[in-house]
Amino acid sequence: MTITNDIRYVGVNDHKVDLFEGQYIVPNGMAYNSYVIMDEKIAVMDTVDANFTHEWLDNLQNVLEGRKPDYLVIQHMEPDHSANIVNFIKNYPDVQIVSSAKAFAMMKNFFGTEFEDRRIVVGEGDTLTLGKHVLTFVTAPMVHWPEVIVTYDSTDKVLFSADGFGKFGALDVEEDWACEARRYYIGIVGKYGAQVQSLLKKAAGLDIQIICPLHGPVLTENLGYYLNLYNTWSSYQPEEEGIVIAYTSVYGNTKKAVMLLAEKLREKGCPKVVVNDLARCDMAEAVEDAFRYSKIVLATTTYNAEIFPFMHQFITNLTERNFSNRTVAFIENGSWAPLAAKVMKGMLEKSRNLTYTENNVRVLSALNEESTAQLEALADELCMEYLARQDATANKNDLSALFNIGYGLYVVTSNDGKKDNGLIVNTITQVTNTPNRVAVTINKENYSHHVIRQTGVMNVNCLTVDAPFKVFEAFGFVSGRNVDKFADCEPLRSDNGLVFLPRYINSFLSLKVEQYVDLDTHGMFICSVTEARVISDRETMTYTYYQDNVKPRPETEGKKGYVCKICGYVYEGDELPEDYVCPLCKHGAADFEPIQ
8 A cells, every 4th residue: 555655565464363452342353554764774663463474574575575674663562563672683684773772671571672783762852863754753651552653754645543533343344434533543542631631732742644653544634533532532621412221121111111211311402322231241341431422421230239240230331431511310220229320430530531420210120100200300300401492492582591600701703604603702691681682792803793793693602610621722723714613523513503503502692782982802693682592501701610620721831932822832942933823723923931
């Protein structure tokens, strides 16, 4: 396979493996990827699993066409990528090995030597010149082993991403990338979200056009899609709206309750309901679903004064991978002393930002009138926001939405006649209640100010405390004049035709401009309320909460340079260029301050 004019694929497909890492079912096998960069000097990127030594060496020989490689770059020491280091050296005895210091220490464990006579130790920012190709090494500790490095080729703009952006499945089988990449990421890398976030920040400063992972296909198109998924997964945010019901059932009564709840959830507008019988399903796929969707119902029996073993295993899998930022409900069954809900909640107590439902269900052996009513109440609570989003079931005159206005953070949406737009605003006030009037103040430099002046309408979305930083990146760091902020989603619309956000809000107001006040740098729009919906009862995001809990802390320790006051990006250097633009939020040098 030709990646670019100078980069070739020499990896192998494995259809013999049934369990990857001894636990993950891989019905379509695995790919162990290796690459060759052909230049004045030749670099081979990683090796493959020990079961494919000769196939890999044959692939190398065919690509090299009689030439000898100069370097073997080892990015990750798991045996499926490093097992053939010694075999490679036997065939190419003059080669030098390029890797991190920690990787060479691991080579001592695996092979009895650190290859002192031929090693090149690299760290953060080190480079290797092959000719016209210059490789820059980026440390990626705990993504997902401590020795990992990734490599950027600035000539062809290729990121060799180690296990990042990999997936289950051999390359000669066509299958959906996201499904198997999600299961791979959550199962193998999921615990290390903070470390992945750190690596994504480093990658944001690179011009990447191709991603070459150690598993799965080479990624050449729509890279923003893959980067956005990794950002979502590594920040432990729901990828989609939906409800997962994970259950165990001994004699079928818990299952009956689960199936009835699933039916009620679908009837009340839940966009996706996924039911997993933990005793029979692929546990890794059940864990994947829990991280994919926004809400989960855990249903099980009391068993030996604990919970059923499969449920115990499932919750352990969640907490080991930092399960967080979800809504959780419980269904417990017990014939004489139900303890399941208490045990399950106790197991989750170290998880962050979980919202527990007020309504839960207790089944005493079998469903009866009381527990069936509890199921109905739970379904109503879980589907409150789904009912509010649908025109047919929404209360469009719920003026209690006004109570969610405070010194908070909001997304104001508008439309310029060609595309939808949105921006972050923190200056919204209810000025009268007879009639209801709301004041919205917007900086004149913002494109939204121009659009609303022309159209006279807007929607105010009240953000909740579960809104992740990516919301502020999307609506606060780029201009709607040259970026379509809703390009990657199917927006919901209010009666005025404008967008309201499908997630991370507790209410929205549709406003019509009645009066405009010129405030020099800003403009104040005095508006009447044409529609008001309460979507959920989640707490409103305040500016203080954003500063303390959402905005990333800049990693400035031991660094000299400047930090962006908007997003926290760190520029390392003695002088910040006057025309410098932050690669993350696109703000200029005026929004940077010296690292103290």
